[in-house]
Amino acid sequence: MKKPKLPGVIGGLGITFKTMLKPAVTVQYPHEREDPPTRARGVIALKEENCTVCMLCGRSCPDWCIYIEGHKEKRPPRREGGRDRTVSVLDRFDIDYALCMYCGICVEVCPFDALFWSPDYEYSESNIAKLLHDKRKLGEWMEGVPEPEPLEIGAEVKK
């Protein structure tokens, strides 16, 4: 056992002492909240009027956690003298958050911009079956969807 050189062990003491004097970095969660960044993948929100039941999101989910059911309805034509339109109506759009990996493929793949990310994360349940959220709840989460933020310098401006 070699004779210890003083500086090493003493230096370590100095660091912990200095850290003790600085304020703590933790956020006292129930009383204070830290806001996640705009792009944070908290929960998926559904804008029902944009959805055309194309099922692309359900097919591209790696876990197949999106359950979609819809039916076709006939609507009166937009202009007089035209044919009846067929419209897809969404019956059921459930996302099982117990399976969801929060990967975002569904949001990205939707051609009609019906799915959005919202940074909300406080939706835990006491029962795993309650994590299957229907389109009503998904629609409520639309309120939390933030505006897309501006991009960094040098980014290509998309039209």
Place this chain on the structure above:
Amino acid sequence: MSTTNPPLPGFDVDPRAFRHLADAQVGVELDTGDMILNLGPQHPATHGTLRLVVRLDGERVIAADPVIGYMHRGYEKLAEFRTYPQITTLINRIDWLSSFANEVPFIDAAEQLMDVKAPPRAQYIRTILTELSRIATFVLFLGEMGLQVGALTPAFYGFRDREHILNLIEAATGGRFHPNFNRIGGLKDDLPWGWINETRTAMKTIFDACDVFEDLVAGNEIFEARTRSIGIIPPELGAAYGVSGSNLRASGVDWDLRRDAKPYLVYPELDFKVWTHPDGDSFARYWVRLQETRESARMVLQMLDQMPAGPIMAKVPRIIKVPEGEAWVETENPLGQMGYYVISKGATGPFRVKIRSASFSNVSILPWLLRGVFVPDVITILASLYFILGDIDR
């Protein structure tokens, strides 16, 4: 295990002789010469569900056998039935600490097969995020190796300083641990406003954090007494076992895939030093990772200065069908050398993906390395090799 068994009828050779040490019953007889200790799947020292069955003679280890597979999630099988974007999501979770670095070689392989090159800005951002995940992994290592050796505080500093990096990754990609940001042909999104300045500030914090770790842990005589000359990996043996990354560089082998192998991402355009240490013991592994953290921070600052403007996604069709072919890409991940061998038969998903993970080979040296060491040193060696169970078991 050391009792003699009567031969079984009908067998020439007793099949029980080939039983793996891992099947040994861990008994509590008070009179055995050798004791079998089960560092079981649940253990604070093994970074996950690694089971290490060691046979002890008092304090010294006679034989050690790692038993892996408790965390096998079947990635290669899952990949057979999923498309490329879906697999990108899954492979984030192989080495969950440096998750961005797992995506890069896979996407690189797919892009090679499609003969598509991501635009320069996307390559720069990919490299920056890879280096950021390297810094995040290593800062955690610097802290938690102190914890395994007994000091409580460095672990907290490791987590605290890693938060800066995770916040950066979350601001850019939306996920702290699982970015899922790479796409074939580029990236999903560009960076948000102000990200470059935040990254510069964070790198300054990382330099300060490295100084703290150097003073608090690496400079501590007790830490040196616990780690010097412990677990020396001879360079040729390490290379023969497939040990890679910082573990091999700490034995003096000057081999870094970012500089030496087929060029990938923007590493050819960067000016960086590859750190080695001649000793090969646990202290060397700690020291090498400390220096590499600083080097990665310097590389990130270089890249922020050099980053070009432009698009981040090349022209790829909507539904991506990768043409037939095979591609092998290996990269320098934080844990070591990681490679993907992708066989495509022209569908939207690969036919077969073979994943060569770094920790699997790093852990294979444990039976050789742990002979004759003391029991507390087993913990030090496991901590210094720095494997992640998801990486071993995939």
Place this chain on the structure above:
Amino acid sequence: MMGSLSLALEIGWGTTLAIKTIFILMIVPLTALILGYVFLLKMMSHMQSRLGPMDPGGFHGWFQLVGDGIKFIQKEDIIPGEADRRVFAIAPAIVVISTFLVFLVIPAGPDIVVKDLNVGVFYALAVSSLSVIGVLMAGWASANKFSLLGALRAAAQLIAYELPLLLAVVGVVIQCGTMSLQGIVAFQSTGSIFGWSGIGFPLILTQFIGFTLFLIASQAELTQTPFDMPVAESELVAGYMVEYTGFRFLFFFIGEFGTAFAFSAIAATLYLGGWALPASWGISLGVMRFLGPLVLFAKIMAVSFLMFWVRFTYPRLREDQLQALAWKFLIPIALVNILLTGVFKVAF
């Protein structure tokens, strides 16, 4: 001895005994609580850039340890099937009893001491080493091979570090000429440095080597980092306390922190002057009866701060390195310290 309780009452011998017993029984868990809260929960947290418990009790979580104590008491009392039941039950009691016994001689004021023995220092150190037996009993009675190994290691460590502890204190005894703790306090309070009695003569000035040795050795006696291999074997195997749950574990916990308090008190008394302020400040005895405990408490907090500061900063030594440190390094230094003290005592 306790006749003057400054209440001018005639108190009989039996009542005095009862009061002292109850006092000591209450003090030890309370000290464990205070040390545990201030240093383990709060100081460690701030050193780690976090806040520690904040909610229990409303004000900075002061109720946390009390709540933990209640939790331990209401747990199921599990004794391993093959354990030696009586030894298993007695072992934590012995560890705690040795803590209680040390508190008997620590003076907190001019006559606030349970019994000021002539051999106070000798008694305190002798009695504190009773806990080694408790540790061995705990390890043996647990019917767990790993627990036994942990206990053997712990016992080896504790015995090895008794020697630097004692030898460091011998220097103090040589200088003061008495082993009674009140006598040592009086010596420091009324002493003078080269004729200047502004701060009395705290023995830390001449016995700084002894003070350092005492702190290192008491760190090892308490199995705190960097000497906590027996206990943090819970990385690898569990230590000697593994089979203990509930209130038996609470005894070990109280024993550890109570002994930390006791050792800090002894260090404060031997080296820093104990409850006394320098006599040259002219504070009357009556005031010191109230001020003494506070002064002692402040000094104890200062010494404990050093001990816990080291505990939270350093990694732990391996068992063989620990033994080498004690036998090859600390004991020779302690012997040299005694030699120098003796020489200087005779010379000056």
